[in-house]
Amino acid sequence: MSKEQTSGPVVWVATIAATCLTIYLFQGILWLVVPLLLAIILYYIIEPVVERLTHIGWSRESAAGIVMGLLAILTLAFAVVSMPKLVRKMGTWNHTIEVYIDNGTRLIDRSLNTIEKYAPIVRSFVPSREQGGNRSWDERFSEWAVANSSETLVQLFHWVPSLLLVPYLTYFILVDGNVFKRFIVQSIPNAYFEKSLLLFHQIDDQVRRYFQGLMMLAVLDSICLGVGLKLMGISGAFLLAVIIAVLSWIPYVGSVIGCLLVLVVAATDYASQTWMAYAAVALFLGVRLLDDFVFMPLTVGRSLHIHPVVTVLMIFVGGAVAGISGLFLVLPVLGVMMVMGQLLGQLCTNQRLRARHEHAGALARQRAQKGLTL
Amino acid sequence: MLFSLGKKKNPRMAQLKGVSLFTDLKLSQLRIVNSLLHERNYLANEIIFDEDDEGQALYIVISGKVRVERVGLDDKKNVEFGPGEFFGELALLEDAPRTSTARATEDSVLLALFRTEFLSLLELHSTIGSKISYALARDLAGKLRRSITSNLNQKAEA
Numbered sequence: 001m002s003k004e005q006t007s008g009p010v011v012w013v014a015t016i017a018a019t020c021l022t023i024y025l026f027q028g029i030l031w032l033v034v035p036l037l038l039a040i041i042l043y044y045i046i047e048p049v050v051e052r053l054t055h056i057g058w059s060r061e062s063a064a065g066i067v068m069g070l071l072a073i074l075t076l077a078f079a080v081v082s083m084p085k086l087v088r089k090m091g092t093w094n095h096t097i098e099v100y101i102d103n104g105t106r107l108i109d110r111s112l113n114t115i116e117k118y119a120p121i122v123r124s125f126v127p128s129r130e131q132g133g134n135r136s137w138d139e140r141f142s143e144w145a146v147a148n149s150s151e152t153l154v155q156l157f158h159w160v161p162s163l164l165l166v167p168y169l170t171y172f173i174l175v176d177g178n179v180f181k182r183f184i185v186q187s188i189p190n191a192y193f194e195k196s197l198l199l200f201h202q203i204d205d206q207v208r209r210y211f212q213g214l215m216m217l218a219v220l221d222s223i224c225l226g227v228g229l230k231l232m233g234i235s236g237a238f239l240l241a242v243i244i245a246v247l248s249w250i251p252y253v254g255s256v257i258g259c260l261l262v263l264v265v266a267a268t269d270y271a272s273q274t275w276m277a278y279a280a281v282a283l284f285l286g287v288r289l290l291d292d293f294v295f296m297p298l299t300v301g302r303s304l305h306i307h308p309v310v311t312v313l314m315i316f317v318g319g320a321v322a323g324i325s326g327l328f329l330v331l332p333v334l335g336v337m338m339v340m341g342q343l344l345g346q347l348c349t350n351q352r353l354r355a356r357h358e359h360a361g362a363l364a365r366q367r368a369q370k371g372l373t374l
Numbered sequence: 375m376l377f378s379l380g381k382k383k384n385p386r387m388a389q390l391k392g393v394s395l396f397t398d399l400k401l402s403q404l405r406i407v408n409s410l411l412h413e414r415n416y417l418a419n420e421i422i423f424d425e426d427d428e429g430q431a432l433y434i435v436i437s438g439k440v441r442v443e444r445v446g447l448d449d450k451k452n453v454e455f456g457p458g459e460f461f462g463e464l465a466l467l468e469d470a471p472r473t474s475t476a477r478a479t480e481d482s483v484l485l486a487l488f489r490t491e492f493l494s495l496l497e498l499h500s501t502i503g504s505k506i507s508y509a510l511a512r513d514l515a516g517k518l519r520r521s522i523t524s525n526l527n528q529k530a531e532a
Contacts, residue, residue: 055498178409190414193486194423197412198430201490356421363417 008345015341019314019334020321026329027322031162034325037332039169043177044211046071050174064174068167104264107277191356192347199343206339214249220295221245221287228283229262232276234269244284248291250327253315259284306334384408390485392458393434394513398505406499407506410492411485416440416478429465429472431486434458438482444474454479463510466492 026033046067053063181200188196226241234240244258259281266280306314311331318330347353390396390404399407411434416422422433425445433440435455442461443452455461461476466489496503 051498182412185412190416190420190422193412193414194427194430197488198428198490201488205490352424356424360417360420363420367417 011341011345015334015337016314016317018341019330019337020317022333022337023318023322023326023330026333027325030325031159032165033329034159035162035165036169037329038163038166039173040207041211041215042166042170043173044208045215046170047174047208048212061175064171068171068174072167100264100268103268103271104260106271107263107267107274110274189357190360191353195347195350195353196343199339199346203336203339203343207335210335217291217295218242218245218249221248221291224290225284225287228287229280232266232280232283234266234280236265240265248288250315250331253319253327255288306331306338310334389436389458390434393460394458395434395460395506395509398509399502403499403502403505406502407487407495410495411487414484414486416482416484418478418480418482420478422476422478422484423462423472425473425475426471429462429468429470430490431488432460432463432466432492433476434460434485434487436483436485438478438480438484440476440482440484441479442474442476463513465489466510 049067050060050063053066054060058066185193185197185200222238222241222245224241225244226238229237229241240261244261247254247258247261250257262280262284263277266277267274270276314330314334315327318326320326322329384405386408387401387404390408391399396404396407412431413436416438418438422440423429435457437457440455440461441452442455453461462472464470464473466487469489492503492506496507
């Protein structure tokens with residue numbers, strides 16, 4: 001069997017259908033799916049540290065316990081330090097968001113006016129304040145965003161208890177992950193055993209590299225963007241950089257949202273200097289280019305290998321099927337389904353393996369029927 | 375196994391200690407190796423792997439008998455492996471197709487050690503990895519010596 005064997009159209013259709021169905025079903029148990037996914041990501045990130053500790057003689061339980069304990073202490077310390085500041089800011093949150101959105105939409109309005117001045121044809125495509133005396137799109141968007149922001153923040157707080165599951169699940173994946181894997185492997189028939197285990201290893205390796213690379217990429221992005229925004233004098237430069245780096249985990253769509261965030265913050269901090277907002281966007285684009293051509297090949301180089309068109313389409317499908325959670329979940333789920341489809345496709349189409357499996361079944365049946373002649 | 379309470383004495387350790395590949399390992403090291411092995415049960419006449427399959431694992435015979443045969447080869451040159459012996463060791467060293475077919479001649483219990491797991495052992499527990507590698511090299515040297523002697527004898531007879 002060729003190593004480069006790829007999935008056919010039937011496998012692809014089944015993979016996409018299974019992804020949509022999974023995303024749709026996940027909607028109902030998001031409180032469990034999100035912590036589980038985060039626990040798997042955290043597992044792949046801290047597993048090398050746990051492995052190093054076991055290498056110098058620690059038991060796996062102690063190594064996992066000490067690493068998770070340290071992580072919990074750090075998170076708790078961060079929460080204790082930042083919570084009072086966060087609570088103080090919550091009172092003015094609505095107003096702050098209103099100011100940011102107002103300044104952002106004003107900047108877009110100013111930019112459109114400038115473009116209209118040099119290219120009057122644009123006026124016919126963009127609805128302006130003067131047309132029909134109605135309120136403009138930016139005013140309506142601004143009102144909508146302000147009205148929904150409080151609700152969104154409250155919904156985010158509902159996730160806190162569910163997120164407490166993350167360290168708990170991570171600890172048990174670290175300690176019992178191998179036992180569980182062996183437990184699953186035991187159920188694979190002998191004929192498919194070697195091939196299946198090879199593919200499991202490939203999946204494990206691919207997912208590990210993907211998540212570890214993604215985290216490394218987020219750190220590099222945050223540092224570059226954070227330093228750049230700090231030098232420009234943008235408020236909360238590093239926090240903004242971290243948010244944008246995490247958003248960029250959603251391909252294409254995340255970058256657009258990240259760019260808008262930079263634009264809005266820069267337009268508010270430098271309301272009278274439009275060029276600073278453009279400079280912030282230029283910095284963002286520069287970091288994105290650096291990311292695509294230097295950091296990405298160095299970190300996530302060997303990732304899921306999904307075609308860009310499929311990626312974009314699936315992001316929109318994920319969004320349509322399961323909203324914001326669908327946007328985040330669709331690519332990891334597609335990655336898993338793709339590999340499972342590839343695995344099942346390869347195993348089911350291998351005539352020799354099927355024949356061997358049937359032969360083993362016939363041997364077992366023959367033995368079971370021994371002495372049962374009528 | 376998944377929900378067992380407390381530590382029990384594992385009878386597998388004594389069986390592993392008897393395998394030439396692991397004779398140099400301490401009990402604590404054997405436990406680490408044991409956590410990487412996959413137990414498989416084969417019925418008599420069941421195929422374990424085919425000639426030209428992608429070789430991925432070495433198999434250790436715990437009980438039963440396994441015959442390793444090659445199409446077109448003289449029946450005398452086919453080899454049978456019993457408890458404590460291992461076969462398919464080339465799969466640990468190179469990503470190449472299997473050179474022969476392995477078939478259980480009796481109901482057998484085998485332990486499989488995968489190349490990827492062996493490589494991670496070499497990386498993370500280099501002492502264990504090097505001891506197994508040395509034992510493997512010793513075994514291959516013995517086979518090479520026997521093969522050379524056999525060839526020389528055949529030439530002498532001719």
